[in-house]
Amino acid sequence: MALKAGVVSGEDYIELVNACKAGGYALAAVNCVGTDTVNGVMEAAARNKSDVIIQFSNGGAQFYAGLGMEDSFQAKVLGAVAAAQHVHLLAEHYGICVVLHTDHANRKLVPWVDALIDHSEAHFKAHGRPLYTSHMLDLSEEDIDDNLSECARVLTRMAKIDMSLEIELGITGGEEDGVGHEIDENADNSHLYTQPEDVLKAYELLSPIGHFSVAASFGNVHGVYKPGNVQLRPEILRNSQALVAQTRKVAANPLNLVFHGGSGSEKAKISEALTYGVFKMNIDTDTQFAFSEAVGAYVMEHEKAFKHQIDPEDGTPYKKQYDPRKWLRAGEQGFIARLDEAFKDLGSVGKTLAG
Ligand SMILES: [Zn+2]
Secondary structure, eight states: OOBOSEEOOHHHHHHHHHHHHHHTOOEEEEEOOSHHHHHHHHHHHHHTTOOEEEEEOHHHHHHHHOTTOSOHHHHHHHHHHHHHHHHHHHHHHHTSEEEEEEOOOOGGGHHHHHHHHHHHHHHHHHHSSOSOSEEEEOOTTSOHHHHHHHHHHHHHHHHTTTOEEEEEESOOBEEETTEEEOOOTTSOOGGGBOOHHHHHHHHHHHTTTOOEEEEEOBSOBSSOOOTTSSOOOTHHHHHHHHHHHHHHTOOSOOSOEEEOOOTTOOHHHHHHHHTTTEEEEEEOHHHHHHHHHHHHHHHHHTGGGGTOSBOTTTOOBOHHHHOHHHHHHHHHHHHHHHHHHHHHHHTOTTOOOBO
8 A cells, every 4th residue: 555755653654664574675774963964865765766764863863953052952852853843844745755763762861762752742642643753762781671661661652652662682783872882802792692582572572562673683783893893693683583473473574673783784694684574774874974975075176165265376266166055965965875775785776655
């Protein structure tokens, strides 16, 4: 069934997740920090006829509100709200489905998520749908029972207003905006791999409450490191799916799995992960670099225009070159080109459900 273009939530979101899993493809979840990246994601999704996930870390949300805002907690909340309103207004005009999501929130950031749910409750009252499609809680540093009981509390709130929750089990290596874990190059790094028993525990507790997804760790890391430190083991995803399906006597691939730390991953491992019910892959580091690389190339090519308004020797005016729209657009184009590649790797090109 075709969905209405724009931000999806509730049943429409579930339909989108299920279509990904049934079709063996995944949506790119792209970290954004402002209108340039948000619009770049929607432009890339539109030209690839691919649905997409726009997500904000707490730092990205704060940046959206402006680093000059004195109260940084307020900036993280209001920036996320402003960004969501921007996407709600524009997404339908790009003709694709957009999932709105927030990235890692550890215990310190639970009040941020709760404040955003307050805003979604108000939005639900006024418009019959939440502001955000889903949020993530990353309490993977904590004991599994503490992690899951807090997830259950938050999901209970969210389920009432058609929202979904992403949880983290096991640990994604590296760091995402101050939330993360060291990679010890000499250790066996077994803490980087999720235990299927923990995934089963999560399924049993959370599936009666509402819709949720799991960021399971299978050796994935945030950021791009030199290869060889940690092995990607997507079979952990397969084993988790099999344990839940057999124990709970439900159909294959019952879990909605999320691949964090997708930047720099081997393409073959990405393809393998997609066959195990991964519907979302986060991408941040590679798109950050693509944006900055393109801006850097533009600046180097037009070096004089970044030092002089008018050429000191021949008087040529450089306004057309230093206009921030020129180099920001160059950045957007580099970012969009990298997303073309991500959509292709994830198999989502041409698969939009918007009609
Ligand atoms: Zn992550």
